[in-house]
Amino acid sequence: MTDSLAQRAHVREIAEAALRAADPVSSTREALAGGATEILSVGQASGTPRIHLLGAGKAVSGMAAGALDYFGTRVVGGVLAGPLGTGKIGPLDLVPAGHPTPDAGSVQAGNEMLAYLPGLEPGDGVVFLLSGGASAMLERPRAGIPLDSLVAINEALLQRGAAIEDLNAIRTCLSEIKGGGLGAAIAEHPLLTLAISDVVGDAPEVIGSAPTVACRCETNDSIATFRSLRLPMAVIEPAIKAAQEPGAGAGARGPRDYRLVATATDGLVAARRSAERLGYSVVECVNGFAGDAQEAGESLARAVTEEVGDGRCWLRAGETTVAVFGDGLGGRNQEVALASSRALDGVRGVAVAAIGTDGIDGPTPAAGAIATGTTWSRARRLGMDPGGYLRANDSYNFFAELGDLVYTGATGTNVMDLHIGLKMEQE
Secondary structure, eight states, X not given: OOHXXXXXXXXXXXXXXXXXXXXXXXXXXXXXXXXXXXXGGTTOSSSOOOEEEEEESTXXXXXXXXXXXXXXXXXXXXXXXXXXXXXXXXXXXXEEOOSSSOOHHHHHHHHHHHHHGGGOOTTOEEEEEEOTTHHHHSOOBOTTOOHHHHHHHHHHHHHTTOOHHHHHHHHHHTBSSTTTHHHHHTTTSOEEEEEEOOSTTOOTTTGGGOTTSOOOOOHHHHHHHHHHSOSOHHHHHHHHHHHTSOOTTTTOOSOEEEEEEEOHHHHHHHHHHHHHHTTOEEEEEEEEEEEEHHHXXXXXXXXXXXXXXXXXXXXXXXXEEOOOOSOOOOOHHHHHHHHHHHHHTTOTTEEEEEEETTSOOTTSSOOEEEEETTHHHHHHHTTOOHHXXXXXXXXXXXXXXXXXXXXXXOOSOOOOEEEEEEEOOOO
């Protein structure tokens, strides 16, 4: 097997191990079986309240399947906002919604979820299933902010490469659901939130823009951000007004619990074990990287090429951002891989792969890409200018031409991105 084929096989095996560790069905079921349900029985004489399932995000269907498997007929209904499908999951209504920016489906999901809550009976418990993508998929804008303005603000922030923490803080200012708004609407009913984290640090106030966790809008920072956006004042002025009003999450009174059921750490542990089974010595296993995608790619490539000795593996989990200057097509992981290719050029047996654990990298069907020591030279032989593709943010078309895109399809989970560096044994 050539270096290139072996690297692809090893990348896939390591990535698949990480994804299995973040499986939403089993992780949700195991959390419930491990004692997470105690909060739902607070104040209940029978200890077996009726259960309502609400949820949003890329992993919501799998999480719902795990919860239904555990609770069975105790689940009497609920509303989910997800990326695929429509209709029912058992007794649950599934509303397809947009990502990475909200759409009419996102607002429909928010309206249906809030309209569902008055039907809860005394003593009923609520389980909210939260995963990456929920910020866009579940929404009800504050009064005076139309959906097209909300979309324009989201797109402007994404275009400038805003970090997810900053983006979600802005989203909280503009929403009746985020920042604890949904939790406040659940009022005095016991509420258990189960979350699959897609953010660095796993902070509940950041994951999915915190629909069940009360957190305040950072007023001054948000107003300064709104004013810096190159958008019409008809869009900016209502946003500034919303940021000056009290947060939607005040007033939640019922028993509350919040549990992380899968994180990037779980994926990294599984990836490390997989790499070691393949014979690699893991010299780095880092959770929580952030920053510019091109800098992340260059950093990992330098680590791989400068390390003395073969049979080494580097594992990093986190999420980068891309400042878009060109008009090309790509995603942050493909950008990482392309940026790494210059430093890898000409070095035998080395590779850098960057993969989105949700299986979707930016507005493309790929999960990411892999760069090797031959990427730069193969592109040159085809008459391609790798640096030009990088400047144009056109990593998708670059790797498509070389056949080096990584496709997984939608995985049904999301625990940030996985970056893998490999330095194979040389005979």
